[in-house]
Amino acid sequence: MPETVDIDGLVTYLVTSLVDRPEDVRIQKRDSERGVVYEVATNPEDTGKVIGRQGRVIKAMRTLVRAAASLTGSDATVEVLD
DSSP: OSSSSOOHHHHHHHHHHOOOOGGGOOOEEEEETTEOOOOOOOOTTHHHHHGGGGGGGHHHHHHHHHHHHHHHTTOOOEOOOO
């Protein structure tokens, strides 16, 4: 089991890999009662790439982030901002 998990880096890598304009990606991390929430803002033209058809991409991203966070005993999710 890894000692540390870089969830911040994972979210950044996943989002910037999907978009055409990675320099426009903004990720804010906030704590909530349910765990950590990563709020992702992209260029409006790239938002659809992060969400995917019928939300498949964002669902897969949430699954990966939640699994990585569970290794540290915490919970995390990803939200896409308009």
